Amino acid sequence: MPQTKKSTLVLVAERAGVSIASVSRVMNGLPASDQIIERVRKAADELGYVPDATARSLKAGRTEQIALAVADVGNPVYVGMMHEISRVVTKAGYRLVLSSTGSDPRDQIDLLTSLNRGFADGLILSPLRVPEELGAQLEASRLPIVIIGSLPPGVELDNVRADSVAGVALAVDHLVEQGRSRIAFVNGPVDTVPGAARLNGYVSALTARGLPLNQDAQVSAKDFTYKAGLKAAARLLDQCTPDAVVCSNDLLAIALMKVATARGLRVPDDLAIVGMDDTDIADHANPAITSVDLGSVTRAKTAAKLLLRRLEDPQAPVEQIVIEPTLTVRASSVTRTTEG
Amino acid sequence: MPQTKKSTLVLVAERAGVSIASVSRVMNGLPASDQIIERVRKAADELGYVPDATARSLKAGRTEQIALAVADVGNPVYVGMMHEISRVVTKAGYRLVLSSTGSDPRDQIDLLTSLNRGFADGLILSPLRVPEELGAQLEASRLPIVIIGSLPPGVELDNVRADSVAGVALAVDHLVEQGRSRIAFVNGPVDTVPGAARLNGYVSALTARGLPLNQDAQVSAKDFTYKAGLKAAARLLDQCTPDAVVCSNDLLAIALMKVATARGLRVPDDLAIVGMDDTDIADHANPAITSVDLGSVTRAKTAAKLLLRRLEDPQAPVEQIVIEPTLTVRASSVTRTTEG
DNA sequence: CTGTTAGCGCATTCAA
DNA sequence: TTGAATGCGCTAACAG
Numbered sequence: 284m285p286q287t288k289k290s291t292l293v294l295v296a297e298r299a300g301v302s303i304a305s306v307s308r309v310m311n312g313l314p315a316s317d318q319i320i321e322r323v324r325k326a327a328d329e330l331g332y333v334p335d336a337t338a339r340s341l342k343a344g345r346t347e348q349i350a351l352a353v354a355d356v357g358n359p360v361y362v363g364m365m366h367e368i369s370r371v372v373t374k375a376g377y378r379l380v381l382s383s384t385g386s387d388p389r390d391q392i393d394l395l396t397s398l399n400r401g402f403a404d405g406l407i408l409s410p411l412r413v414p415e416e417l418g419a420q421l422e423a424s425r426l427p428i429v430i431i432g433s434l435p436p437g438v439e440l441d442n443v444r445a446d447s448v449a450g451v452a453l454a455v456d457h458l459v460e461q462g463r464s465r466i467a468f469v470n471g472p473v474d475t476v477p478g479a480a481r482l483n484g485y486v487s488a489l490t491a492r493g494l495p496l497n498q499d500a501q502v503s504a505k506d507f508t509y510k511a512g513l514k515a516a517a518r519l520l521d522q523c524t525p526d527a528v529v530c531s532n533d534l535l536a537i538a539l540m541k542v543a544t545a546r547g548l549r550v551p552d553d554l555a556i557v558g559m560d561d562t563d564i565a566d567h568a569n570p571a572i573t574s575v576d577l578g579s580v581t582r583a584k585t586a587a588k589l590l591l592r593r594l595e596d597p598q599a600p601v602e603q604i605v606i607e608p609t610l611t612v613r614a615s616s617v618t619r620t621t622e623g
Numbered sequence: 624m625p626q627t628k629k630s631t632l633v634l635v636a637e638r639a640g641v642s643i644a645s646v647s648r649v650m651n652g653l654p655a656s657d658q659i660i661e662r663v664r665k666a667a668d669e670l671g672y673v674p675d676a677t678a679r680s681l682k683a684g685r686t687e688q689i690a691l692a693v694a695d696v697g698n699p700v701y702v703g704m705m706h707e708i709s710r711v712v713t714k715a716g717y718r719l720v721l722s723s724t725g726s727d728p729r730d731q732i733d734l735l736t737s738l739n740r741g742f743a744d745g746l747i748l749s750p751l752r753v754p755e756e757l758g759a760q761l762e763a764s765r766l767p768i769v770i771i772g773s774l775p776p777g778v779e780l781d782n783v784r785a786d787s788v789a790g791v792a793l794a795v796d797h798l799v800e801q802g803r804s805r806i807a808f809v810n811g812p813v814d815t816v817p818g819a820a821r822l823n824g825y826v827s828a829l830t831a832r833g834l835p836l837n838q839d840a841q842v843s844a845k846d847f848t849y850k851a852g853l854k855a856a857a858r859l860l861d862q863c864t865p866d867a868v869v870c871s872n873d874l875l876a877i878a879l880m881k882v883a884t885a886r887g888l889r890v891p892d893d894l895a896i897v898g899m900d901d902t903d904i905a906d907h908a909n910p911a912i913t914s915v916d917l918g919s920v921t922r923a924k925t926a927a928k929l930l931l932r933r934l935e936d937p938q939a940p941v942e943q944i945v946i947e948p949t950l951t952v953r954a955s956s957v958t959r960t961t962e963g
Numbered sequence: 964c965t966g967t968t969a970g971c972g973c974a975t976t977c978a979a
Numbered sequence: 980t981t982g983a984a985t986g987c988g989c990t991a992a993c994a995g
Contacts, residue, residue, distance in 0.1 A: 289741075289765060291988060302966045307990060316964060336740040337680045338988035341971050346677060348720070348742075356706050357903075359699075366696050369723050378742065379721045380688070383709050401629075402676040402688075402718065425629060509907055537907050544909060563697075567849055567877050569884060569909055631972060642982045647974060656980060678972030681987050 290330040299326035310334055349590060350403040352382040352394055354411035358507060358534065359562040361409070364431070364583035368407060371587035377404070388414050398426055405590045407431065411475045427593040429586045432476045434603075441589045443604040445577035447477070450608035451484030451529060452491070454557040454575050457610055458527040459492060461618050463555055467500035467525035469515050469535045471507040478503070481531045481559070499523040504535055512538025520546060527555040527616070533565045536572050540615070555616040570614035578606035630670040639666035650674055689930060690743035692722040692734055694751035698847060698874065699902040701749070704771070704923035708747060711927035717744070728754050738766055745930045747771065751815045767933040769926045772816045774943075781929045783944040785917035787817070790948035791824030791869060792831070794897040794915050797950055798867040799832060801958050803895055807840035807865035809855050809875045811847040818843070821871045821899065839863040844875055852878025860886060866894060867956070873898040873905045876912050880955070895956040910954035918946035 296303040299322040308315050309323040326332075340346045349372045353361045369379050380403055384390045391410060398406050406424075409431035410417075418438040421428055429441040458466050468485045471478045482501075489496050499522045504515035512535035519528070520542060530536035536558030540550055548554045550570060558565050561576035585604055593599055636643040639662040648655050649663040666672075680686045689712045693701045709719050720743055724730045731750060738746050746764075749771035750757075758778040761768055769781040798806055808825045811818045822841075829836050839862045844855035852875035859868070860882060870876035876898030880890055888894045890910060898905050901916035925944055933939055 293988080303989085304966060304968095304991085305964090308965085311990085314964070319965080331739075333736060333739045335988055336742040337677060337686060338971090339990080340677045341681050341973090341987090342989050342991085344971075356702070356709070362696070362702050365721075369696070369721055373723055379723075381705075381709055381719045381721055383713055396673060399671075399673045400676040509903065534907075537909075541907070541909055563849065564904065564907065567874075567881070567904065568907075569877075569881055632974095633972080643973085644975080644982060644984095645980090648981085651974080654980070659981080675972055678987090679974080681971085681989090682973050682975085684987075 289335075290332045291335070292332075295323065295326045295330055295332045298330060299323045345404050346402060347377050348380050348403040349377045349587075350380045350382050350394075350398060350406045352384040352391075352406065353409045354384060354386065355507065356383065358532070359564055360532065360560040360579045363562065364409070364579050367580050367583040368587045371584055372591070375591050377591075382406075384408075384410070386411060388412060388417065391417055392420055395420055395424055398424065398428075401426075405429070405594055407586050407590055409586075411477070413476060427590060427597065429590045429593070431582055431586045433480060439601050441586075441593060441602050443582050443585045443589065443606060445477075445480075445579075445582060446605050446607055447480035447577065448484040448487055450559065450575045450577050451481055452488045453608055453610040454529045454559070454573075455485075455488040455492065455494075457573070457612065458529070458555055458557065458616060459494075461527075461551075461555060461616060463527035464494065465500070465523075465525045465527065466494065467519055467523060467528045468502075469512065469519060469528055469530040469539055470501065470503045471511075471531045471535065472505060473503055475507075477507075478531065485529060497523065500525055504531075504538075507532050507534060509534045509538045512536075513542060515539075516542040520548075525554065528557070530556065530558050532560050533558040533562045533572065533574055536574070536615075537564060537568050540568065540572065551615050551617060552619070555618070557616050561611050565611075565613065568615070573613045573616035574611055576609045576611055578608060581606050629675075630672045631675070632672075635663065635666045635670055635672045638670060639663045685744050686742060687717050688720050688743040689717045689927075690720045690722050690734075690738060690746045692724040692731075692746065693749045694724060695847065696723065698872070699904055700872065700900040700919045703902065704749070704919050707920050707923040708927045711924055712931070715931050717931075722746075724748075724750070728752060728757065731757055732760055735760055735764055738764065738768075741766075745769070745934055747926050747930055749926075751817070753816060767930060767937065769930045769933070771922055771926045773820060779941050781926075781933060781942055783922050783925045783929065783946060785817075785820070785919075785922065786945050786947055787820035787917065788824040788827055790899065790915045790917050791821055792828045793948055793950040794869045794899070794913075795825075795828040795832065795834075797913070797952065798869070798895055798897065798956060799834075801867075801895060801956060803867035804834065805840070805863075805865045805867065806834065807859055807863060807868045808842070809852065809859060809868055809870040809879055810841065810843045811851075811871045811875065812845060813843055815847075817847075818871065825869060837863065840865055844871075844878075847872050847874060849874045849878045852876075853882060855879075856882040860888075868894065868896055870896065870898050872900045873902045873912065873914055876914070876955075877904055877908050880908065880912065891955050891957060892959070895958070897956050901951050905951075905953065908955070913953045913956035914951055916949045916951055918948060921946050 292303045296306045405427040418435040502515045502519045504511035516539040558572045558574040561574040565572040565574040632643045636646045745767040758775040773784050842855045842859045844851035856879040898912045898914040901914040905912040905914040
């Protein structure tokens with residue numbers, strides 16, 4: 284195990300008594316005589332030589348890095364997506380660079396500037412909010428960008444999104460089948476992409492089924508967190524008495540469950556609860572929570588693949604993909620038929 | 624908003640009618656005449672010039688990137704640590720590169736080789752297992768490495784670890800105070816760093832308090848996940864009847880709670896449960912779970928700062944820091960004194 | 964098959 | 980203050 288100092292092509296070449304070009308060839312598996320290969324290998328081993336990534340990047344014009352920026356690192360659904368993206372891009376030989384983006388939209392344009400510095404070959408972005416003007420900025424980027432989530436209309440960018448309307452509809456249909464009729468809604472902030480989409484889904488779902496839309500039956504947490512969910516849930520239960528609630532994500536759902544049970548409501552008997560994103564916490568909750576899988580993992584995987592494809596072929600046509608949701612039914616929404 | 628193509632120092636210099644050195648100076652805020660500054664600024668703006676990160680890195684010998692490798696990305700405790708590390712290094716002007724490391728020890732040496740390619744300036748590593756031979760490899764690294772977690776004795780590396788013995792002791796003391804005496808233990812794999820440390824803590828804690836050590840009261844899940852926890856919990860409750868259980872992490876704790884309540888045990892009345900890591904899931908659980916905070920966030924922050932310091936001063940003395948645990952008491956372990 | 968050479972884009976020496 | 984020239988470590992085009 285050698286190498287305490289950094290060694291370079293030149294050093295290896297000297298030690299092996301060959302040209303640096305030969306060293307480079309051997310290291311890259313290009314044709315060379317057995318004798319040279321042997322000598323270079325030996326010298327490289329002895330010096331513990333490893334090619335320098337930065338120099339290679341400068342020469343090649345690619346960093347073999349992909350940047351990932353997600354809005355809320357705390358939310359389990361993003362963790363799962365990150366994990367999946369990491370898997371896919373790593374397998375393709377890329378490193379993943381985490382670019383934390385706060386809720387401040389200004390962060391996003393900072394990120395784009397930063398990206399133009401060329402520290403990565405492409406970007407996967409899952410923004411919570413997309414101001415109109417951001418669209419143009421994104422489109423003008425020199426480097427490929429894939430967006431997870433909805434885009435302002437007309438923006439031509441590779442994109443993969445969830446079908447929130449269909450997702451909420453799955454939840455509502457299920458609840459109706461279970462005999463529920465007073466279906467409330469705990470949302471996140473409506474000025475976010477998912478918040479707006481899911482509210483839209485809730486309204487259409489109830490309307491389509493002829494259920495009454497009651498303002499008292501809708502609350503918005505100030506963000507998509509457990510803590511904000513507690514307050515929102517309290518507010519909801521203060522102002523109406525639903526027999527079922529659809530929550531915009533699983534964190535809000537467990538918050539609601541906590542508040543509801545603290546008030547003596549039994550889940551699902553008195554109150555059925557359905558979450559969204561189908562993260563681990565839905566499964567881990569007690570009782571386990573029915574949740575709409577909006578395809579977060581699939582979206583993540585698809586986004587990664589879209590970016591990889593575009594890196595290979597910058598001219599490929601723009602793709603905008605919608606992932607269909609599925610429903611995982613668990614105890615929190617299933618009315619017990621008969622029991623001890 | 625210009626720039627569709629990449630622009631370089633040379634292009635800016637041509638457009639501004641100055642030398643590339645002057646452009647470089649202006650971009651870096653070095654002394655220059657107002658006139659030149661003005662012309663360069665204008666040209667740079669018009670071209671949408673941004674300095675290239677790769678070229679700068681090659682020249683400077685530093686990438687401004689820090690690599691982070693954690694064992695299990697799924698575990699919430701690592702998510703929290705990652706988040707904290709991201710915060711600290713970003714504030715210091717570094718980007719965070721995620722290097723997924725599987726459980727395969729071979730991944731770790733691959734990582735070290737990869738690190739020697741110089742894609743990052745330093746590494747924060749939180750390994751689940753540290754084979755003897757890895758110690759030397761780590762010490763021999765050309766680039767600074769900070770280890771989160773225990774190290775083989777004698778390895779001189781910046782390191783920050785938890786005091787697991789004290790941590791488990793906190794849990795046991797608390798349970799004894801609550802009047803529990805048959806205190807069982809759900810551990811993760813004992814061939815991991817945390818698994819071994821926490822088992823050690825359990826044994827010493829019970830011994831120190833004169834409580835009997837019963838083999839039936841100890842199980843090891845095959846890893847630190849909820850799923851593995853379900854099986855381990857079932858095994859435990861099959862083979863003994865504890866009145867309290869310490870779990871090696873919060874995932875194992877909620878798994879135990881699920882199994883216990885499914886068997887008709889009431890938490891905490893029949894069974895007190897204490898988890899470890901004090902992650903969100905402990906707080907979100909119903910009832911909320913008492914948990915030992917092994918200082919994961921502090922460890923993360925400390926590790927990041929240690930690395931930043933070493934990057935500034937490679938000659939600084941090696942530091943090995945131990946973070947003291949604290950206990951957060953919640954409903955899962957508190958015996959109700961009187962109640963309706 | 965192998966060696967020499969020219970940049971990739973930048974920061975920085977050294978002269979002027 | 981400013982410009983010309985050098986080299987970070989590597990790959991690739993070109994010669995031999």
